[in-house]
Amino acid sequence: MSLAKPSLEMLRALTDENVLRALMEEGRLTRAEIAARTGISKPTVSDSVRRLSEAGLLADTGERTTGRGRVGTYYSLAADTGAALVASISPDGVVAETVDAFGTATARAEVGLGRAPGPHATAQALTEAVARVRPRVPGRLRTAVISAADPVDRATGRLVHLPDAPFLVGDLDPAEVLAGPVDGAVLVDNDINWAARAERATGCALGVDDFVYVHLGEGLGCAVVTDAEVRRGHHGLAGEIAHLYTAGPRGRAMPFIEVFAELGLRRAASTAIDVDALLGAALGDSATARRTRGALARAVGGVLAAAVALADPRLIVLGGLWGAEPGIAEAIREHFAELPRSVPVAAAQVAEPALAGARARAVEALRTAIITTPRPEASD
Amino acid sequence: MSLAKPSLEMLRALTDENVLRALMEEGRLTRAEIAARTGISKPTVSDSVRRLSEAGLLADTGERTTGRGRVGTYYSLAADTGAALVASISPDGVVAETVDAFGTATARAEVGLGRAPGPHATAQALTEAVARVRPRVPGRLRTAVISAADPVDRATGRLVHLPDAPFLVGDLDPAEVLAGPVDGAVLVDNDINWAARAERATGCALGVDDFVYVHLGEGLGCAVVTDAEVRRGHHGLAGEIAHLYTAGPRGRAMPFIEVFAELGLRRAASTAIDVDALLGAALGDSATARRTRGALARAVGGVLAAAVALADPRLIVLGGLWGAEPGIAEAIREHFAELPRSVPVAAAQVAEPALAGARARAVEALRTAIITTPRPEASD
DNA sequence: ACCATCTAGTAAGGAGTCCTGACCAAAGGA
DNA sequence: TCCTTTGGTCAGGACTCCTTACTAGATGGT
Known part of the structure; x- marks a missing residue:
């Protein structure tokens, strides 16, 4: 039994919440405007505003309406609501x-x-x-x-x-x-x-309910969004893809993070990826650069395939220092498009995500x- | 703005819902019992029961309370509620x-x-x-x-x-x-x-909010449960793991389903797994059986590692014709326990899941x- | 046999919430 | 100056829920 017990108090709380949310979204409103916005009647809104003002949550801003008709009083959240x-x-x-x-x-x-x-x-x-x-x-x-x-x-x-x-x-x-x-x-x-939540709210995954955000930088990680929420998993470690098995150089199966060790792209005495070395090795038109890009694309492709298989996203977003780098992103996209069950790939676009x-x-x-x-x- | 507008009608509907749910869970109750169960007062419950009876949703069962005190009337859902x-x-x-x-x-x-x-x-x-x-x-x-x-x-x-x-x-x-x-x-x-929902409701994943159910039978698949719900993904294809890259024989990276082709365990002219052949090849104490079990365990282990990396489950449940087979399940469990970030593995237990x-x-x-x-x- | 006790349900009254419709106040425009 | 327009209040009513007191009817002890 987790069903709310009906009560008049609950109703009143709901009215107050409607009024507060309207003011939070709009900044300042007269009582008549609140009534029009929420669909609640004017007398009821007046009651709610009085209650909330007495509780110190709302305050008359001192501003008044101009234009035809009676002057209206603007209300807003109190200054000290924190x-x-x-x-x-x-x-x-x-x-x-x-x-x-x-x-x-x-x-x-x-x-x-x-x-x-x-x-x-x-x-x-x-x-x-x-x-x-x-x-x-x-x-x-x-x-x-x-x-x-x-x-x-x-x-x-x-x-x-x-x-x-x-x-x-x-x-x-x-x-x-x-x-x-x-x-x-x-x-x-x-x-x-x-970052994934930001891309969903305002970025390249605007309004997408199911997508995967893959971060490729010094560390490796991803966020899995399903049914409009980031899914964190039991410990909060969902998306920690360093140990995911993927295709390494010469077609060998190995954990994702090991691929960078094999390619000599990890920082000394650390498991962090040396992004400068990686960009140096993978960008450009030389045969070795192309080979490195191919190896990275295959490794990332295996990770993306795993994400697609397990999460069925509508979209994949690439972010991170080298994941969003156009040359590398393009190589990943091309390789991934060849795989079965490929999905669209986009680049992250929110600043300070x-x-x-x-x-x-x-x-x-x-x-x-x-x-x-x-x-x-x-x-x- | 997706906030419910408060109204008295909504309150009454909530009361009726409380009464109906109490009866659905309990089968039959007197009005006094409904009041005790829901916390709603007796007069209000009486009103609700009258409304719902008039609407044809509830009916007097004809039964009466026995024991001390005034006889009570048992109500139940009407017979024709469908x-x-x-x-x-x-x-x-x-x-x-x-x-x-x-x-x-x-x-x-x-x-x-x-x-x-x-x-x-x-x-x-x-x-x-x-x-x-x-x-x-x-x-x-x-x-x-x-x-x-x-x-x-x-x-x-x-x-x-x-x-x-x-x-x-x-x-x-x-x-x-x-x-x-x-x-x-x-x-x-x-x-x-x-099946995953059933295991969560009554089986080996009872009340677990984050787990992965892996089905290993003629087909391969899994269900990902996060935050207490099966997550289906955009198309509903989350958990279709046939193409997930894992470790095949001789350490080569390949899609999960290809492992069975390599091992000669698929049915002729089909992509379905030949379960009888698989059980024949993998069970027993011979060196080849042990080798086959090892290959299967490594392949499944890669899939489990992917699921752990992306979904961070508290538990993994093995189901399906050969996934729940003790000999094979044990080999999988042993191999998986060696991997980093291992999680408990259980066997499915619900009948007709x-x-x-x-x-x-x-x-x-x-x-x-x-x-x-x-x-x-x-x-x- | 009788009466205290216990329980289901009803009745009455009151408090609280919301709404409708009428009304008032004040400013702009004709 | 008068009309229109608009914000806000007032009065009344409908409705929902609750508390308290009471009634109906059965059990069980003496």
Whole structure:
């Protein structure tokens, strides 16, 4: 039995939610406009606005309608309903932003990191970035959404290290670092998953319910979107494709990540791919470059075939430093088109994709937090 | 804006739904029992029962409470609320069942098929099976849920033929065949997907939200369950693993289905696996049998690794004629345990899994149909 | 045999929510 | 100045749900 019990209180809450959402989407509205937008009658809207104003969630903006007819009063969310924190964490540095319930970014700070910074320095950079945006926004930070360049454990939100995959950021628990400045829930996910959500919201996978986003950079990963959601799997490690068996050089079956070892394209003493070396070896018109491109295309093709077989996407999106490189992407596309059950391949197009995806979710989370704010019982 | 508009009608509908669901789960209840179960007050329940009785959805069963206190009246769903059809279609034959809203199977018929029957004979068998159960149930057949032993197109519900995969049932549109006897929606899905749902509901994957069900029989396939749902993908072809690249004999990368050609285990002039030959070649203690088992385990292991990489399941379930065969399953399990990121492997345990899964969904669909039955406006 | 006890269901009244339709207030245009 | 237009309020009514008190009818103890 997980069926909501009907009650008048529930109805009222639904009315208030309608009113709040209308204002979050539009910014400011008169009561008559809210009534027209939501389909709720004018007296009911007036009641709801009074309730929400008394609870401190709404406020008269002071603005008035102009034009024919009686002057109307514009209402908007109260100024102190709080903000949400968005941050992206990678070995290059930390970017932190705050957004309000209208989806507007209100502050931003970037903190760079030197070479091979380690988790301690990264945590400090995160703290620093948050400290820089914090004073520039009014109200509380009611929730945080974090993107990290490593796999994220779904249950704990901690970054995890998988065997034979590079640990780019390192052992870090963003929720712990943010426990001070943020007084609500902290949601952490992998940057590739956020990038996929961003491509679905505004990029080349606009509105596509089933697609696979393949990230080819220093690390290898992908995001699987089915039925309009990124599917994270039990531990949150869905899409960690380093160990997927594919075709290596000379037709041998081997884990995807091993292909780069065979081709001599991994960084020394690391499992990370040497992107500069890869681009140097694979671009151009020489016979060896063509051979390298072919080897990469076959290896990636095996991965794409696996994704198609298991997820049946409508589209495949290529992202990452070398995955989105036109010369290589074209080779992949050509090879993949030859395989049975090929699907369209597109290139990622959203700028700062991980941050964009996390930002959209942060707005949602903040709105939900505002709507579910416990309100005092009406009594006077 | 996809937010429900609040209204009193919606509240009443919710109350009625609570009452109906309580009765569907319990069979018969007095109004006082319904009130206790749902948390709704007794007068409100009485009102709802009166409404629903007048609409013909509920009826006094004639039974009365015994024991201390005033006699109570038992109510139950009306006898003519209809039934749902469940059918499983495979080259072996058709099994048809009807279920009522309580989840009880009320009639069953099986129609066998000869060797290589073809779609026409299969359609006839389906018609015949339905004709046999139809007279044994009162009321309409308000919905149908069908399991088919071939891939199913998600948009149309038709069976589809994939290159290099056996087309076991053949070109068939179950919805068309059933258009006469069934007057509601017809839902068609692959038998492997239904089997996975059954294992999640009552079998070895009980309550597991993320797992992969791998079917190894004449055909090859799998079902991917993430976030508690089977994910079908854009066309409904998620889990069609015949073309997935894996390790073949002598370490060569090749599509999964090709491994069986290399091992000489496919049926003549077909892409179907010769299960008898496979079991003959792989079982026993001879050196060649051990070699064959090893080759199969490596090939399946590559597929499992791909599924783990892309879906991150908590569990893998092996099903199908040779996948659930203990000797082979053990070889697969042993090999898979050696790979990085191994996860537990279990054997399927539900009997008639496809039918069981479809049956459960049929009950749900029927219940929803009854609850959303348009009811006459109260007016006298 | 009688009465206390227990339970299903009803009745009455009240609180709360939403809507319709009439009405009021104030500004712009004719 | 008067009419039109528009935001907002008021009054009344319909409806839903709940609490409290009560009735009906059976059991079980004394």
